[in-house]
Amino acid sequence: MLRYRERGELHKDFHGSMNAAVEYVGSRYGRDGLRAVFKATAQRVYRSIYEGLKAGDWSGLVEHWRYFMDREGADYALSVTDEAVVMTVKTCPAVARLHKLGLTPSGFFCDQTVLLNEAWCEGTPFEAVTEITGDGSCVQIIKRKTLNVQGRGI
């Protein structure tokens, strides 16, 4: 069950505020600064999702992705198998909003996805792979870590 489930109107201009925020923190404090903020967001704000992932359960993350991508009107596909969750974003609503506002996405803009996913998987049985495939498109994969048994003769 989602910890946060907003309803009602959307203020999509907050994507512009996000663009400014990541540019501000990233340009002054580097990616380490951004990493600290997104780690706090992933693991403290979204505590229930993170606790689920630590316990090997990605259902909270999947529900969160589905609910908010639908709510934002994203063009995306999401598949869940035993080994991985794969979300393919064809049109990112956040990037689309920046273009509508006439804003150029910060070089740090997609770190909200890359670093959030990275922090969600930290200390869990999962790893995150986020590939930016174009302007407003990406593939996000949360997959089970494979054991490194090389050299152990197993």
Add this chain to the structure above:
Amino acid sequence: MIPSDQFVRFYNEVFKFLDAQGGDALEEYYRVVSGQQEMHCLELFKTQGLAGMKAYWDRIAVEENCDMTCTLYDDRLEINMNRCPSLSKAMDNDAGAFPRYCDHCPGWVIPLLEKAGYQCEYDMVDRAVPQCRMTIYPADPGRPSRVLLSGCRHEAER
């Protein structure tokens, strides 16, 4: 992607991070945000004055699901926020609200209003209560902008 619905909870973490850097990192950020908000507001406020401000905040009230009234008088605009969705979300948050979360609002609003030729009395009432009041009026040297916390009983909370 952080959903637009949840930007304020991320914003709340940015404030905590900048506050931990010390100095005037947070205040500098408010000034930068104010400059960025000029894109949305400055021309409107300069050309249409108080009526333009009412149009802006009426739109925000709908998009951000605010419980507020925005009343235009000949000489002022009065905004009464009965339930601020921004602080409400920051408080309804497993990470907890930054104690001075409310400060960002007058932090960006007042410099922008002054650039447009207006001043403002901003009563945050109490940083732990999602309510505030704002009165905006044409610039008057005898009545400079100010920020109040009228609902705080203890000096230490201010």
